[in-house]
Amino acid sequence: MLDVPPPRATARHGVSADLIEQLPEALAVLGPDGAWRRANGPMCAALACTPDAIGGPLHRERLPGVATRIDRALADRTAIEDLEVPETADGRRWRLALRPLGDGDWLLRLHDDGRLRALEAQHEMLAFGISHELRAPVRAIEQFARRLLQQGADADPQVARDHLGRIQDAAAHAGGLIDALLEAMRAPRAPRPAAPVDIGLLVDWIGAELQDADPQRAAQIDVAPDLWAWGDEHALKQMLGKLLHNAWKFSAHRDVVRIGVTGQRVGRRLHLQVRDHGRGFDMRYAERLFVPFRRLHSAEEGAGHGLGLAIAQQLARAQGGHIRVESAPDAGTTFHIELPAVPDEDAPGP
Amino acid sequence: MSTHTILLIEDNPDDAELTRIAFAEAGIDGDLVVVGDGAEALDYLFAQDKYAHRNAADLPSIVLLDLNLPKIDGREVLQALRGNPATRGLPVVVLTTSTEPFDVEASYALGVNSYIRKPVDFQKFVEVVKQIGLYWLVLNHPRG
Numbered sequence: 001m002l003d004v005p006p007p008r009a010t011a012r013h014g015v016s017a018d019l020i021e022q023l024p025e026a027l028a029v030l031g032p033d034g035a036w037r038r039a040n041g042p043m044c045a046a047l048a049c050t051p052d053a054i055g056g057p058l059h060r061e062r063l064p065g066v067a068t069r070i071d072r073a074l075a076d077r078t079a080i081e082d083l084e085v086p087e088t089a090d091g092r093r094w095r096l097a098l099r100p101l102g103d104g105d106w107l108l109r110l111h112d113d114g115r116l117r118a119l120e121a122q123h124e125m126l127a128f129g130i131s132h133e134l135r136a137p138v139r140a141i142e143q144f145a146r147r148l149l150q151q152g153a154d155a156d157p158q159v160a161r162d163h164l165g166r167i168q169d170a171a172a173h174a175g176g177l178i179d180a181l182l183e184a185m186r187a188p189r190a191p192r193p194a195a196p197v198d199i200g201l202l203v204d205w206i207g208a209e210l211q212d213a214d215p216q217r218a219a220q221i222d223v224a225p226d227l228w229a230w231g232d233e234h235a236l237k238q239m240l241g242k243l244l245h246n247a248w249k250f251s252a253h254r255d256v257v258r259i260g261v262t263g264q265r266v267g268r269r270l271h272l273q274v275r276d277h278g279r280g281f282d283m284r285y286a287e288r289l290f291v292p293f294r295r296l297h298s299a300e301e302g303a304g305h306g307l308g309l310a311i312a313q314q315l316a317r318a319q320g321g322h323i324r325v326e327s328a329p330d331a332g333t334t335f336h337i338e339l340p341a342v343p344d345e346d347a348p349g350p
Numbered sequence: 351m352s353t354h355t356i357l358l359i360e361d362n363p364d365d366a367e368l369t370r371i372a373f374a375e376a377g378i379d380g381d382l383v384v385v386g387d388g389a390e391a392l393d394y395l396f397a398q399d400k401y402a403h404r405n406a407a408d409l410p411s412i413v414l415l416d417l418n419l420p421k422i423d424g425r426e427v428l429q430a431l432r433g434n435p436a437t438r439g440l441p442v443v444v445l446t447t448s449t450e451p452f453d454v455e456a457s458y459a460l461g462v463n464s465y466i467r468k469p470v471d472f473q474k475f476v477e478v479v480k481q482i483g484l485y486w487l488v489l490n491h492p493r494g
Contacts (some may be wrong), residue, residue: 091463132418135447140364143469149370283423295420298361300384303420 024093034074037105045093046110048268051135059108064133066096073098074106084101084113093117115151118188118314125310126290129181133293133306137177145169173305180305181214183238183294187314194319196342199227199272202237203261206244214304219248219257227263229270230340231319240274243335244314247276249302250333254278269321270341277332289325354380354487357410358389359427360445361419363459368415369470370446376472380411380487385477388422392430395437406436412479413442413486414470428460 020027020040026047028039044050047062047247062066065086073080077100085094093113102106144163148155200223207221221244229236244259250258254277263272281289281296288294290313293306310321316323321339356373360366366384373382386389393399394428395413397406413431424444433436441463465476479487 132447136362136365139447139469140362140368143368144364166367171362282421288421293418294423295361298420299363300386 004296016099019161020107026112028054028057028058028104030098030108031072032074032106033057034071043108043110046092046112063096070096070108085110098152118317122185122188125184126134126181128293129177129307131186134174134177134180134181137174140170141167141174177305177307180307180311184307184311184314187235187238187311188318192234193228194232194340196305197229197231197233197236199223199236199240199261199263199270200225200231201227202240203244204269206233206237207259210243210244210248214248216304217248217257218255219259221257221259223261227261227270228342229271229272229319230342231321235315235319236339239312239323239337241317241320242308242315243274246308247274247278247333247335249304250280250297252277252278252302265341268341268343270339272337272339274335274337275332276334280327280329280332282329286325286327290323354411355408356380356382356412356414357391357394358382358384358386358414358485359388359419359424360414360416361386361427362416365416365445365468365470372470372472372475376476378472383410387420388424388427390421391419391427392422395431395440396434409437409440411441412484413440414445414466415442416468425460428462432461441484443478443482 020038022027023040024042026040026043028043029037030218031037036054036056036058039047039049039054039058044054047058049058049062057067059070063070063085066083069080069083079100080096080098083098084094085096087093094110097109099107099109122331133254137308148163150158151160173331203221203223207219208234210221211217211219246257248257251259258277260275261272262275265271277296279301285296288296290309292310295303295306297303313323316337316339319339323335323337325333325335327333356378359371360369366386370382370384373380376485383394384488385394390400391413394401394404395406395409411470415424419427422430428442431440431442438461442461443464443466445461446465447468463482466474466478479485
């Protein structure tokens with residue numbers, strides 16, 4: 001809980017203005033009429049606005065889900081202790097407080113509930129990953145090795161080979177799972193500074209990697225020209241890599257893997273579509289898709305560690321975007337990715 | 351038909367194979383049917399979709415259920431079975447892993463008959479079968 005000392009006999013807005021700039025939390029000072037007088041850096045970042053846009057009742061535009069509640073509190077002159085803000089388009093979950101500053105102005109504070117929840121969810125994922133997912137291959141190795149030892153020289157060579165194969169696969173699976181868990185732990189970290197990212201380049205690059213790892217497979221990956229996102233290239237490549245790998249894997253039963261990447265700029269956002277013609281799935285199960293270890297397919301159908309799409313979603317959110325999915329069995333799957341677009345003044349190209 | 355069917359709902363092929371081996375070596379009198387996800391399990395039990403040719407009245411003697419399954423998970427399978435008069439009485443044994451904290455009360459509320467830790471050991475299975483009163487399943491009845 002943050003206690004802001006009430007400004008005393010100082011010039012109006014003087015102390016609070018300096019003070020809020022020093023604090024790491026997202027803070028703003030509102031006049032009695034609801035007009036925003038000042039917002040600090042974290043608040044401007046949270047609401048994706050520039051300091052010079054401050055002035056009017058910004059909450060009506062940027063916090064529409066709770067604007068009426070804020071206006072009522074201002075009119076009634078009652079504080080808001082703790083209010084949940086509906087999840088924003090970029091997946092952030094804020095909690096809001098509004099308190100009088102003593103000079104007629106109000107201090108509005110946002111804190112990111114999602115960050116704590118994301119940490120908790122990650123902790124749970126890790127515990128489940130170790131206790132259940134990692135235990136499975138360890139159990140298989142132990143049991144099949146024990147059987148081999150018991151049978152000794154009497155073992156049927158074919159059975160022995162089966163067991164050794166299972167031990168090898170289980171060990172490889174465990175190794176891959178450890179890598180995936182480490183990757184998932186790192187995914188929600190604060191991203192590096194944003195820069196223009198060429199989506200076409202990343203798709204070509206990932207396509208070459210997929211083809212390299214699976215050279216026998218005929219594949220055609222098409223990407224529309226001139227798609228630019230605003231973010232961390234490394235994280236975006238990782239995220240697109242998960243989606244394309246997924247599309248590739250679940251197209252394994254087709255003669256040719258066909259993946260198309262298209263996109264449009266919509267205002268300040270870039271909308272991307274990654275479309276495959278693979279197995280697809282029943283939309284009844286869509287909400288499981290981005291949850292760690294909640295698979296939609298069995299191992300035979302190509303299921304992996306059960307973390308790929310959960311990692312992709314975390315990466316997208318860490319970039320201020322999100323992913324949703326549309327699919328039908330046997331018709332294929334389309335991932336819809338929304339990301340920040342390149343701000344106008346930084347637009348690349350001639 | 352006096353051969354008993356044991357339905358194993360398990361997505362991990364190694365665990366399914368270990369269970370199969372344990373039962374085969376113990377000479378269990380019954381067929382082990384393995385399905386790999388919750389949706390397929392319900393299709394099998396309610397004789398629908400891929401299993402539409404099955405007689406829905408021909409239910410397994412016992413169901414071994416892993417809780418973490420693709421598509422529809424074990425808890426939802428349990429709810430579906432308990433919500434249908436035809437399958438409400440079906441004995442269900444949940445398969446757990448040793449370190450997983452398992453919500454025993456919640457699962458008993460859903461009508462789980464017992465638990466077995468993985469890997470499924472035939473002796474443990476016999477104990478559970480006795481405990482829930484299905485002696486005939488593991489005793490070597492002559493087939494008629």
